[in-house]
Amino acid sequence: MQIGLRTRCYPKPRLAITLAQWTGCQRVVGNAKDSEVNLLLWLRKRAILSPSWEGPDPQMEPFPLDQTFSQFKTDLTPWLSEVPSQILRNGVVRYKKGWSNHWKNPGHFRRPRRKKKADSNSVWLTRELFRFVGPGLVEIGTAAHPVGVLPFVQHRDIGEPNSIVITRASYGHWFLSYASDCVQGPEMLPDEARLKALSKDTDLESKVKGIDRGVVFNAACSDGSTFKLEDEAKEQVKWLEKRRKGYQRKAARGKKGSRRRDKVMGKAARCSARIAAINEDFLRKASYQIAKDAPEVTALEDLNLKGMTKRAKARKNEEIGQWLRNGAAAKSGLNKAMANAGLGNFRVYLEQALRKLGKMLILVPAHHSSQECSECGHTEAANRPDQETFLCQRCGHADNADLNAAKVIKKRGIALILSAGTADSAREGQARPGRPKGRGVVRRIKGEQPSAAPETRETPPSTEPVWAA
Ligand SMILES: [Zn+2]
Incomplete structure (x- = not known):
C-alpha cells in the first residue's frame, strides 16, 4: 500500500525564496491552463447544447488536454522564464492529473480548480529536480544547477520516491511530502479471499476485535481496553484553543x-x-498499541464522516445513531473539529498500523451501535440512560456504554465475515467500502430541456491569464 507521508523541513532563507517562487509559478501555470480548459468547456457546451443534444456532461467526460506551457511565457510574465522549465511542466502535468483523477473517481476528486495565493502553496518536484544527499538532506534543483540543500526530519527510511511535494503552510512552516510504500506489511492474500477463508473458521470469537470510536474514549475495544487523550494533553489543547x-x-x-x-x-x-x-501523536501511538494487541481482524464502525463535517444537520438525522452521540459529547467540551479529524484519521492510522503487521481492518455498518444490547441484540434509545452507562431494557445487561458498543461492533464484524462471499455481503457492506457518493457527482438532470441555458451564459470565461488583468 502506498501512502502519503509528510514531515517538517527547514529551508534556509535563500532557498525558501526560490521555493516560494517555484510554488507561485506552478500555481500560475496551472491557473492559466484552467482558463484554457474553461474556454474549451464553454465552447463545447455551447456546441452541444442544441435542442437535440442528449449526450454526456462535458465536465464529466474526458477531453483532450495537452501539456504545453510555452504559450504562457509572454512579455508580461518574464519571471516564468526564470524558473527551470520542469517546474512549469510539472505545474501543467499536475493540473492535468487533477482532471484524470476526477474522471476516474468523480465522487472523490473534484475537478481541478483555480488556486489563490492564499490557498495551500506547494510545488511538485520530479526526479530531475531533487536528490537525496544524506540522511535528512535533499538537494533541490537540477543536477547542473542545484539551488540548495533542504534539511528535513527523517522519521524512517523513505526509499527513493519519484517525486516530492514541498509545501509552505499559511503559518510559515514548511513540509516535505512524498508517497512511500514503507507500510508494506507481510505478503497477504487479498482482503476478500482472506474474509472468505475466515468465514469457515470456527473460532472467530478470538480472532475478531471490535473498536468503538467515541469522544469520552477515543477508542474502546471489545476486550475491555480503552484509549483516550491524557488529561495533560487535553489541558494543553484547551490552553491552545484559548490562545x-x-x-x-x-x-x-x-x-x-x-x-x-x-x-x-x-x-x-x-x-x-x-x-x-x-x-x-496520540492517535498514532494508540493505533500502534491497538494494532499490536489486535487479533487477526479488527472491526470499526463505518462512520459517516461526511455527515460529521455537517454537524448541525447530522444531529437531526435519526438514522446515524453513533454520530448523534459524538455531537452531544463534543458540545460538552471537546473541540469539534478535533473530534472530527481525530475520528477520521484514527481509521487511517489504524489501518496503516494493522497492515504493517499483516492484520486486517473491516468496516461494519454503524447504525444504532450505541443503543444495541451486545447480549440480546435489543435496540432502544432508552438502553442509554446517560453518556456512560448502558442498561438493556429487555435483558438487564449492564455495561459501560462504549464497551458495549465495541462488543456490538465485534458481533457485527463476525456477522460480516460469516456472510463473506455470499450475496448478503455484497449488499450489506464490504470489507472496505469506497464511497462513490459525495461531492462532484454528476449534476446532469435527466429529461431537462436545456433550451434556455445558452442565453444565460453569454460571456465566455476569460482566457486571459491572471497576471494580465
Ligand atoms: Zn439485552
Whole structure:
C-alpha cells in the first residue's frame, strides 16, 4: 500500500525564496491552463447544447488536454522564464492529473480548480529536480544547477520516491511530502479471499476485535481496553484553543490584508497546527498499541464522516445513531473539529498500523451501535440512560456504554465475515467500502430541456491569464 507521508523541513532563507517562487509559478501555470480548459468547456457546451443534444456532461467526460506551457511565457510574465522549465511542466502535468483523477473517481476528486495565493502553496518536484544527499538532506534543483540543500526530519527510511511535494503552510512552516510504500506489511492474500477463508473458521470469537470510536474514549475495544487523550494533553489543547481564540479575535479587529493582521492569523494557525500535532501523536501511538494487541481482524464502525463535517444537520438525522452521540459529547467540551479529524484519521492510522503487521481492518455498518444490547441484540434509545452507562431494557445487561458498543461492533464484524462471499455481503457492506457518493457527482438532470441555458451564459470565461488583468 502506498501512502502519503509528510514531515517538517527547514529551508534556509535563500532557498525558501526560490521555493516560494517555484510554488507561485506552478500555481500560475496551472491557473492559466484552467482558463484554457474553461474556454474549451464553454465552447463545447455551447456546441452541444442544441435542442437535440442528449449526450454526456462535458465536465464529466474526458477531453483532450495537452501539456504545453510555452504559450504562457509572454512579455508580461518574464519571471516564468526564470524558473527551470520542469517546474512549469510539472505545474501543467499536475493540473492535468487533477482532471484524470476526477474522471476516474468523480465522487472523490473534484475537478481541478483555480488556486489563490492564499490557498495551500506547494510545488511538485520530479526526479530531475531533487536528490537525496544524506540522511535528512535533499538537494533541490537540477543536477547542473542545484539551488540548495533542504534539511528535513527523517522519521524512517523513505526509499527513493519519484517525486516530492514541498509545501509552505499559511503559518510559515514548511513540509516535505512524498508517497512511500514503507507500510508494506507481510505478503497477504487479498482482503476478500482472506474474509472468505475466515468465514469457515470456527473460532472467530478470538480472532475478531471490535473498536468503538467515541469522544469520552477515543477508542474502546471489545476486550475491555480503552484509549483516550491524557488529561495533560487535553489541558494543553484547551490552553491552545484559548490562545487561538484570542488571536482570532485580535485578527477580527485588524485591517484586512495588513501585515500585522496576517501575523496574528499566522499565530492562530500555529496554535491549530500544534493542536493537530498533539492529536496525531496520540492517535498514532494508540493505533500502534491497538494494532499490536489486535487479533487477526479488527472491526470499526463505518462512520459517516461526511455527515460529521455537517454537524448541525447530522444531529437531526435519526438514522446515524453513533454520530448523534459524538455531537452531544463534543458540545460538552471537546473541540469539534478535533473530534472530527481525530475520528477520521484514527481509521487511517489504524489501518496503516494493522497492515504493517499483516492484520486486517473491516468496516461494519454503524447504525444504532450505541443503543444495541451486545447480549440480546435489543435496540432502544432508552438502553442509554446517560453518556456512560448502558442498561438493556429487555435483558438487564449492564455495561459501560462504549464497551458495549465495541462488543456490538465485534458481533457485527463476525456477522460480516460469516456472510463473506455470499450475496448478503455484497449488499450489506464490504470489507472496505469506497464511497462513490459525495461531492462532484454528476449534476446532469435527466429529461431537462436545456433550451434556455445558452442565453444565460453569454460571456465566455476569460482566457486571459491572471497576471494580465
Ligand atoms: Zn439485552
